[in-house]
Each structure stands twice: as structure tokens, then as C-alpha cells.
Amino acid sequence: MKQGISGYTRLAGVIANPIKHSLSPMIHNYGYQQTGVDAVYLAFEVERQDFLQTLETVKLFNMLGVNISMPYKKQAYDACDTVSEVAALIGNVNTIVQKKGQLIGYNTDGLGFIESLKEKDVSIEGKSLMILGAGGAARAIICQCALLGTKEINVFKRKNETYKQQEIELQEIARKTQTMIVLHDFNDDDKRNQVIEKSDIIVNATQLGMGEDDRMPFDDFSKVTKQHVLVDLIYHPLETRWLKKANDKGIKTINGLGMLVHQGALAFNLMTQKDLPVKSLLQDIEQLMEKKKEN
Numbered sequence: 001m002k003q004g005i006s007g008y009t010r011l012a013g014v015i016a017n018p019i020k021h022s023l024s025p026m027i028h029n030y031g032y033q034q035t036g037v038d039a040v041y042l043a044f045e046v047e048r049q050d051f052l053q054t055l056e057t058v059k060l061f062n063m064l065g066v067n068i069s070m071p072y073k074k075q076a077y078d079a080c081d082t083v084s085e086v087a088a089l090i091g092n093v094n095t096i097v098q099k100k101g102q103l104i105g106y107n108t109d110g111l112g113f114i115e116s117l118k119e120k121d122v123s124i125e126g127k128s129l130m131i132l133g134a135g136g137a138a139r140a141i142i143c144q145c146a147l148l149g150t151k152e153i154n155v156f157k158r159k160n161e162t163y164k165q166q167e168i169e170l171q172e173i174a175r176k177t178q179t180m181i182v183l184h185d186f187n188d189d190d191k192r193n194q195v196i197e198k199s200d201i202i203v204n205a206t207q208l209g210m211g212e213d214d215r216m217p218f219d220d221f222s223k224v225t226k227q228h229v230l231v232d233l234i235y236h237p238l239e240t241r242w243l244k245k246a247n248d249k250g251i252k253t254i255n256g257l258g259m260l261v262h263q264g265a266l267a268f269n270l271m272t273q274k275d276l277p278v279k280s281l282l283q284d285i286e287q288l289m290e291k292k293k294e295n
């Protein structure tokens, strides 16, 4: 008989707002079924004023742990008893493991990104990385890649009210990791083309191209060659217009689904010490998304 929910079943979940669209419950519950972990994983849409109380509940209910998404990653970091090296560098957490009332914080986004590249035979070690966007996902990738041996990271961001502060913070990460990290104006076309020429991996970490938005982070591909790998963190759609343009030119591309599943697999492992079967899960989600597109 298949095991059902019992008095021994543990609870885990994701805390964010909004969160109902999240694929995390599907990823973790799939993992529990495949690896025989007696647990259930739910999505908790929590208001800002209730966030800290929710973390207390994680301890009270002896939960395996929780994933944290926007807008609570920084608040969660502040509430943890200890955090991993990369989470400390980023300044936020996306995974909390609960052990005997202690909250241990991690950030698996950057490693998820690196694993998704590895799966396609792309390594970040010794490479020159170009990142379009400097938000939460970009920052996690920058910190993890800097810690794991990327040679140089060029970041492009709009010259708005947060530019100066971002520049200071990136310089601090560069100093701590002894990696060359430089911030540039997103709208400086000449600089962008100069940087493309010396980059190995180009990453879109903006929302440009997500869902119904058919904009591209840049559309001048004159300096993009088959030596480059283009990565779009977006997974809805699986092939953005930007990736399609690169695919049509025969350039290697990677979408954001691998990063999503790998960051989830890393969080799953931290909470359960089991390995989530990533390959079959990726295939299932891809099929599901293709089906949705057809309907």
C-alpha cells in the first residue's frame, strides 16, 4: 500500500507573496514521492506583518524547513540563527533548514544556475561572465560565481536611483571574493558590444521577455558569435525572443528552467539529505509547459 499522510508526516513549504503560481510545491512533492520522504510541501502566502511569526511556526511545528521567495529573502536572512558563506555574501536567503529550533539559512539560486550550466557542459570557472540586470537573481549568481572561480563579471543595469548603491555593493563583493566585478550602464550600446566581445557567457537576469513581454535585453547581435553561450533566467516562455534569435544563429542557449529545478533540488537536499531526480522532473515540467502552450 502506498504511504499516505500520517502522524509522522513532516511539513515544509515556501513563504512569499504572491506565491500561488509557484512551481516549488510540485518540485518538492515530486521529490518526496520519488525518494520516499514522508513529508508534504505547501505554499504559504503571508502578509509582511506576519512574516516573523510564520518563521516561529516553522520551529513550533518542527518543519523540515522553508523556501523563501520575494519579498522576504532579506528579512529571512536577518531572522536566521546561522547562514552559509554565499548567503552572507548575497545578504539574503532562499532556503531555511529547521533543526532543533535553529534556523539555518542558505541561498541555492547561484549554485542552481551553475548546475544548470554544467548539465549543458558549460563551466563558469575561469570564464568572463556578462550579466544584464542587477536584481536578486543576478546578485546570487554574481556572488556564487565569484566564490567559485569566475575570472571577470560585467554587470549591466539602468542608471537610475539605485545605480550608485549597487556599484558600491558590487565593489564590496569584488573585494571580498578577489574577483573583477564592474557595473555598466544598461543603455550604453558601445560598452555592451565591447563587453560582449570579451565575454564567454551572457546572462539575461532582467524581466525583459517574460510571459507576454516580447522585449529583448538587447537586439544587436553583431558581436555575438558561436563562441558565446546565452542564458536567459526566464522559463516562461521556455524560449524567449532573445533566445530564439540566438538559436536561429546557431548559438548555444540555456533557458531558466534548469536553474529553477536545480535550486529546488539543492534546497530539497538540504532539507532531506536526499537527491531529487532532476532529469525526470525537468522532462515532466517541460512537457507540462509545452502542453499549456498548446491549449
Ligand code: NAP
Pocket (backbone or CB within 6 Å): 109, 132, 133, 134, 135, 136, 137, 138, 157, 158, 159, 160, 162, 186, 204, 205, 206, 207, 208, 210, 233, 234, 235, 256, 257, 259, 260, 261, 263
Ligand atoms: P529583480 O530583483 O526585480 O531584478 C530585476 C532586474 O531587471 C533589475 O536589475 C532591473 O533593473 C532589471 N530590469 C527590469 N526591467 C528592466 C528594463 N525594462 N530594462 C532594463 N532592466 C530592467 O528580479 P529577479 O528576482 O532578480 O529576477 C530577474 C529575472 O530572473 C526574472 O525574469 C525572473 O523571472 C528570473 N529568475 C529566474 C529564476 C530561475 O530559477 N530560473 C530565479 C530567479 C529569477 P534596475 O536595477 O535598473 O531596476
